[in-house]
Amino acid sequence: MDTLSSPRMAIALRISTAIFAGYGFTWGFIAAATAGLFALGMAFHDAEHLSAIFGLVIYLCAFLWSFAARSLGRVWAVLVGGGAAMAIAASLLQRHLI
Amino acid sequence: MREAIFLGAALITGLIGMGWLSLAMDTHWQQVRSEPISPPTTVRLRLLGTLLLTSSLGFCLAADHASMAMLVWVMGLAASALAIAFTLTWRPRWLKVLTRPIQP
Amino acid sequence: MFQNFRLSMAWLHTWFGLALGFVLMACFFFGSLSVFDREIDRWAIPSSRFEPQPMPSFEKVLRPAFEQMQPSKASLDFMRDRVNGPMPERFDTVKSWAAYTTHRDPVLSLFSGYEVSNAKDPEEGVWGNRTIDPRSGIALSDDQLKIGSQFFYPLHYSLNLQWKSVGYWIVGFAALAMLAALVSGVVMHRKIFREFFTFRPKKATQRSTLDLHNMTGVLALPFHFFFAFTGLVIFAGIYFPVTHTQLEPLHELHEKIEARETGLPHDRAGIAAPLASVDEMMNEARRRWADKGMAGEVGLLSLNHVGDANGYVSVFRAGTDRIALVGDGIHFKASTGEVLREDPPRTVVDSINTFLTGLHLQHFRHWLLRWMYVLGGLMGCVCIATGFIFFVEKRKKQHARTGQQGARVVDALAVTTVTGMVIATLVILIANRLLPQILPASWPARGDLEQYLFWAGWGLAMAHAFMRSAPVAKGLMNPAWREQCRAIAALAVLAVLLNWFTTGDHLLKTVWSDTYWPVAGVDLFLLSGAWLAWVSARKLNQRTAATRSAPHIRTSHA
Numbered sequence: 001m002d003t004l005s006s007p008r009m010a011i012a013l014r015i016s017t018a019i020f021a022g023y024g025f026t027w028g029f030i031a032a033a034t035a036g037l038f039a040l041g042m043a044f045h046d047a048e049h050l051s052a053i054f055g056l057v058i059y060l061c062a063f064l065w066s067f068a069a070r071s072l073g074r075v076w077a078v079l080v081g082g083g084a085a086m087a088i089a090a091s092l093l094q095r096h097l098i
Numbered sequence: 099m100r101e102a103i104f105l106g107a108a109l110i111t112g113l114i115g116m117g118w119l120s121l122a123m124d125t126h127w128q129q130v131r132s133e134p135i136s137p138p139t140t141v142r143l144r145l146l147g148t149l150l151l152t153s154s155l156g157f158c159l160a161a162d163h164a165s166m167a168m169l170v171w172v173m174g175l176a177a178s179a180l181a182i183a184f185t186l187t188w189r190p191r192w193l194k195v196l197t198r199p200i201q202p
Numbered sequence: 203m204f205q206n207f208r209l210s211m212a213w214l215h216t217w218f219g220l221a222l223g224f225v226l227m228a229c230f231f232f233g234s235l236s237v238f239d240r241e242i243d244r245w246a247i248p249s250s251r252f253e254p255q256p257m258p259s260f261e262k263v264l265r266p267a268f269e270q271m272q273p274s275k276a277s278l279d280f281m282r283d284r285v286n287g288p289m290p291e292r293f294d295t296v297k298s299w300a301a302y303t304t305h306r307d308p309v310l311s312l313f314s315g316y317e318v319s320n321a322k323d324p325e326e327g328v329w330g331n332r333t334i335d336p337r338s339g340i341a342l343s344d345d346q347l348k349i350g351s352q353f354f355y356p357l358h359y360s361l362n363l364q365w366k367s368v369g370y371w372i373v374g375f376a377a378l379a380m381l382a383a384l385v386s387g388v389v390m391h392r393k394i395f396r397e398f399f400t401f402r403p404k405k406a407t408q409r410s411t412l413d414l415h416n417m418t419g420v421l422a423l424p425f426h427f428f429f430a431f432t433g434l435v436i437f438a439g440i441y442f443p444v445t446h447t448q449l450e451p452l453h454e455l456h457e458k459i460e461a462r463e464t465g466l467p468h469d470r471a472g473i474a475a476p477l478a479s480v481d482e483m484m485n486e487a488r489r490r491w492a493d494k495g496m497a498g499e500v501g502l503l504s505l506n507h508v509g510d511a512n513g514y515v516s517v518f519r520a521g522t523d524r525i526a527l528v529g530d531g532i533h534f535k536a537s538t539g540e541v542l543r544e545d546p547p548r549t550v551v552d553s554i555n556t557f558l559t560g561l562h563l564q565h566f567r568h569w570l571l572r573w574m575y576v577l578g579g580l581m582g583c584v585c586i587a588t589g590f591i592f593f594v595e596k597r598k599k600q601h602a603r604t605g606q607q608g609a610r611v612v613d614a615l616a617v618t619t620v621t622g623m624v625i626a627t628l629v630i631l632i633a634n635r636l637l638p639q640i641l642p643a644s645w646p647a648r649g650d651l652e653q654y655l656f657w658a659g660w661g662l663a664m665a666h667a668f669m670r671s672a673p674v675a676k677g678l679m680n681p682a683w684r685e686q687c688r689a690i691a692a693l694a695v696l697a698v699l700l701n702w703f704t705t706g707d708h709l710l711k712t713v714w715s716d717t718y719w720p721v722a723g724v725d726l727f728l729l730s731g732a733w734l735a736w737v738s739a740r741k742l743n744q745r746t747a748a749t750r751s752a753p754h755i756r757t758s759h760a
Contacts, residue, residue: 010203011203043551045456046552047551052435052439056431056438060381063382067204068210090448094448094449120398125400162568163524165524165557170571176421176422180581187402
């Protein structure tokens with residue numbers, strides 16, 4: 001996605017991606033990991049905490065990647081797509097467990 | 099009292115260890131000895147410095163519960179490094195005494 | 203967009219460091235002060251200047267105090283829109299009573315939770331809190347602000363901006379930016395090992411400032427990283443409330459399973475029941491800890507479903523000798539005193555989580571480590587401050603040539619955030635000593651007034667910083683730096699003197715004749731700060747005088 005009108009727009013897009021797409025990916029990860037670990041038998045609060053701890057590291061990585069990556073398109077695809085996929089998986093797993 | 103002695107030992111070994119590690123670098127060695135450093139001396143200083151920092155960890159573990167000892171050690175290293183850096187900035191000659199055991 | 207990885211990280215470090223640095227200064231500075239928050243409370247509330255006390259007797263002290271408690275005004279106001287119909291007048295169905303104490307607390311914090319019969323969400327309730335003298339049970343006046351634990355401490359994690367938790371989010375984002383700044387800083391710093399011990403104050407300002415910035419950043423890198431990270435872990439539930447939204451059903455399922463497994467009822471039975479001897483329960487808990495080879499004090503006492511047949515009492519051991527805040531809980535059936543459950547040893551994951559949160563929250567007894575935390579926090583402040591100064595120095599001359607105001611604005615903001623913040627801190631301490639104990643009825647509460655004066659002081663410092671900033675547009679130093687340093691020196695000494703005049707606790711008394719380290723420590727810290735500020739003002743003066751004799755930068759005409 002290099003066909004941007006101005007450098008200011010480019011920067012704004014990078015920052016938004018880092019913050020919001022990063023947040024979405026992290027949310028999806030935490031949801032999937034919490035449900036997944038709980039389903040595998042881990043104590044609920046343990047699953048919650050472990051997922052959050054890893055999730056925060058992942059948010060940092062996604063944030064840095066948004067600035068380091070050459071193509072924002074790929075970053076969006078992975079963060080938004082991946083985040084949504086994980087969130088959906090978490091809800092499906094929850095439905096199965098209840 | 100026992101805890102205080104071990105912690106004191108941890109700080110002192112941390113300080114000397116950091117001192118030796120800093121002197122292993124030519125720039126700092128020259129600040130203290132006014133002559134370039136020789137490669138064997140660098141190796142010796144790095145080895146001894148690392149040894150002393152490890153023993154600092156040992157003293158920390160002797161003083162406290164393992165979970166706290168780790169934190170005390172890491173913070174102790176930071177404080178020691180800062181002290182050595184400021185000494186090199188303002189009173190490098192004070193570190194001359196650390197070089198005597200290595201290369202009289 | 204960026205040529206390479208290093209350049210992208212340099213951009214990120216510079217601009218996010220600058221923007222969020224203003225928030226992070228407050229987090230690191232007030233975080234450092236929070237290490238000794240309870241000691242600052244002692245300074246601010248002279249009537250609490252006595253020795254730390256263990257958890258007192260439930261029958262003699264706690265029960266009468268609890269029974270007099272009612273929800274706080276703030277809690278009631280919050281709940282008003284969340285009920286069907288009018289708010290009840292009294293709250294007599296007690297969800298929980300809790301008392302928490304550490305080895306540093308002379309006064310005891312009590313907490314209470316009450317059911318609200320007509321709440322829209324039956325899980326929600328109202329809360330009360332009170333501070334008492336555990337020797338007598340007498341409550342501290344609600345109007346005495348604990349400047350350390352109730353002002354500086356929440357300031358560092360929420361900027362005391364309560365509206366919709368926006369302060370928590372700002373600080374959380376700043377913490378993320380801090381982590382990004384640390385990683386990007388390491389990427390940018392080519393000579394990280396070679397310059398590990400390097401500080402050259404005699405060189406040009408840009409070089410010496412960068413040296414100090416690198417040194418304070420790298421030497422305490424594990425500290426900076428872990429504090430930002432663990433801060434985020436502690437509030438992860440706020441930032442990612444997954445289990446209270448998307449996975450709420452899973453959470454509910456777990457609560458029911460847990461209630462069954464532990465034998466600790468989730469809900470009231472609706473049948474009244476008496477309360478057995480809580481003092482006996484605390485003794486039993488202490489006996490069991492000693493048997494396990496970990497004798498200790500009661501850190502947290504909580505009573506749930508008070509007055510109900512399903513009521514239970516939990517006694518937790520204070521984590522004075524380890525990183526965990528409290529642990530090894532023993533739970534008793536409230537009506538009979540029989541042991542329902544002894545908490546099993548922590549799981550691996552729980553130990554990791556407790557280690558991470560505990561290392562940040564520091565309720566352990568270890569004075570050396572505490573002071574080293576303060577050192578780390580102040581190193582963080584110096585790192586951020588030198589970052590600002592480097593940013594300005596790098597662009598000052600160029601902006602002066604082209605007539606831009608950027609460097610000037612950033613410099614004025616830097617003065618506000620560094621020296622201005624310290625001035626505000628001193629203002630609240632001075633106000634605490636000068637304001638009369640009893641204020642006219644129409645005035646705001648004493649604690650609120652102290653806080654207004656804090657923000658007013660900071661505002662004045664900001665105004666001063668901007669008003670004096672014209673020289674920066676010419677490529678020179680803002681005189682506000684040294685002027686505010688002088689103000690800090692004067693105000694800090696004044697605070698110490700006011701403590702002496704208004705309480706009689708001067709340093710000779712608190713250090714020698716009637717030793718009381720909490721107050722002596724605060725006074726000594728203030729005097730050290732005054733000395734540092736005075737020396738800095740002198741050095742800045744010398745530097746300005748030297749520049750004045752150098753040729754002027756010609757500014758362009760607008």
